[in-house]
Amino acid sequence: MPDASGAQTSPQEKRLTVLSGPSGVGKSTVVDAIRRDHPDVWLSVSVTTRAPRPGEREGVQYHFVSDTEFDRLVADDELLEWAEFAGNRYGTPRAPVRDRLSTGVPVLLEIELQGARQVRASMPDALHVFLAPPSWEELVRRLTGRGTESEEVVQRRLDAARIELAAEKEFDTTLVNTSVRDVCDELLALIRAPKA
Numbered sequence: 001m002p003d004a005s006g007a008q009t010s011p012q013e014k015r016l017t018v019l020s021g022p023s024g025v026g027k028s029t030v031v032d033a034i035r036r037d038h039p040d041v042w043l044s045v046s047v048t049t050r051a052p053r054p055g056e057r058e059g060v061q062y063h064f065v066s067d068t069e070f071d072r073l074v075a076d077d078e079l080l081e082w083a084e085f086a087g088n089r090y091g092t093p094r095a096p097v098r099d100r101l102s103t104g105v106p107v108l109l110e111i112e113l114q115g116a117r118q119v120r121a122s123m124p125d126a127l128h129v130f131l132a133p134p135s136w137e138e139l140v141r142r143l144t145g146r147g148t149e150s151e152e153v154v155q156r157r158l159d160a161a162r163i164e165l166a167a168e169k170e171f172d173t174t175l176v177n178t179s180v181r182d183v184c185d186e187l188l189a190l191i192r193a194p195k196a
């Protein structure tokens, strides 16, 4: 269907939502709840060079790939965005996102700040949501309490968290993760809202 400028647009095209926020704020917890309870929302599965944590499964939380395979995906331009974070690389496979959006399925990406900036540049229609902790102390508690990283990696993630928190104003809206359930409800409402 032509829009006001005469360009062809798909009447089915749905919204791309990007969820970002500092490590430990609860992004994976929120995304896991949406995966479990709301299968109508499609969650992009990123590729990463980091090792799986206990309980993580190939193809569910991530596609776990070697450095060589990640290099190939970058060289072949198969990633919508990618970034290095705390010693590992992460990226969003481009084709599945494009396919879901073009068939009218809402898409959610859970990515860090540098990747969110790349998406803003390449897909300006995306809605950017920042997940914030109730306080800095609570963020430290959650990140250390998770117990999945060494002290050194926790420190790198806290350093990155200061930078991510300072970028909150770049986002369209902020949700404070006090209650996972409330955040899920608020996020789902944003994902399902018609595009402006």
Ligand code: ADP
Pocket (backbone or CB within 6 Å): 021, 022, 023, 024, 025, 026, 027, 028, 029, 030, 142, 143, 145, 146, 177, 178, 179, 180
């Ligand atoms: P992220 O994906 O942002 O790095 P996680 O989802 O792994 O963060 O959450 C970090 C820790 O915080 C986990 O132990 C998780 O259970 C806990 N957590 C997440 N959301 C909340 C919340 N609303 N209240 C208390 N603890 C939370």
Ligand code: 5GP
Pocket (backbone or CB within 6 Å): 020, 021, 022, 023, 027, 046, 047, 050, 081, 082, 083, 085, 090, 091, 092, 110, 111, 112, 113, 114, 115, 116
């Ligand atoms: P974790 O190792 O805790 O799963 O993820 C570390 C960081 O990488 C988190 O901020 C997470 O949102 C981000 N991340 C996960 N997948 C991607 C991705 O595909 N691209 C980018 N840029 N960041 C990602």
